[in-house]
Amino acid sequence: MNGEKEKKFTIIHIYILFGITLVFGYLIYQQLSAKAPAADQHATSSGSTSAEQGVLIFAGEDASGEERRLHAELVRKEAKDVNILDISNCAPNPIALAVGYGESITIKNSDTVSHTLSHRIDREASVIPAGGTKDIVVSDFVGIEEGKEGFAGYLCDGSPAGIFHIIAS
Numbered sequence: 001m002n003g004e005k006e007k008k009f010t011i012i013h014i015y016i017l018f019g020i021t022l023v024f025g026y027l028i029y030q031q032l033s034a035k036a037p038a039a040d041q042h043a044t045s046s047g048s049t050s051a052e053q054g055v056l057i058f059a060g061e062d063a064s065g066e067e068r069r070l071h072a073e074l075v076r077k078e079a080k081d082v083n084i085l086d087i088s089n090c091a092p093n094p095i096a097l098a099v100g101y102g103e104s105i106t107i108k109n110s111d112t113v114s115h116t117l118s119h120r121i122d123r124e125a126s127v128i129p130a131g132g133t134k135d136i137v138v139s140d141f142v143g144i145e146e147g148k149e150g151f152a153g154y155l156c157d158g159s160p161a162g163i164f165h166i167i168a169s
Contacts, residue, residue: 054074054078055071055074055075055078055079055095055096055162055163056095056153056160056161056162056163057071058071058151058153071151072151075096075151075163075165076098076165078094078095078096079094079096079097079098079163079165080094080096080097080098081098082094082097082105083099083103083104083105083106084105084106084107084108085097085105085106085107085108085162086108086109086110087107087108087109087115087117087128087156087161088108088109088110088111089111090115090156090157090159090161091161092156092161092162094162095161095162095163096162096163096164096165097138097162097163097164097165098165098167099138099139099164099165099166099167100166100167101139101144101146101147101148101166101167101168102137102139102146103137103138103139104135104136104137104138105135105136105138106133106134106135107126107128107133107134107135107136108128108133109128109129109130109131109132109133110131111130111131112130112131113130114127114128114129114130114132115127115128115156115157116128116156116157116158117136117141117154117155117156117161118154118155118158119141119142119143119152119153119154119155126141138152138164138166139166141154141164142154142164142166144166147168148166148168149165149166149167149168150165150166151163151164151165151166152164152166
């Protein structure tokens, strides 16, 4: 009989510990959830948000019209209307830039090494000197035709970095 009481006592303790663990787990979950940013705005390791990173994921050639429309909508939403692009550490700020056809922007590099911006293999790259700036006409850099809206990704030192949203004029 004594062994059976010990067994019941042990089972009761296990249930109590299990209940306490569930309560603490739930409280920790609530604390973390309250501090977490919105799902579409969480920061990535590069410091940009997931929505900003999403602009770099181009719809492929086999993408549906809806996929292309959604990507264009995301780029339009994220593109900033500024005329300075900071490419320090090849982490552009902003990651998406809205520029009118024929407009120039200043690319700023605060690093101690130069960076090379390129759009396509068949187009000339732009070298941004260490600690310097360079002005470019975005529509010339990416080769878009006048009167057309377009999106053009670019590379920094050979890695995907950002996107230009060229606004038709």
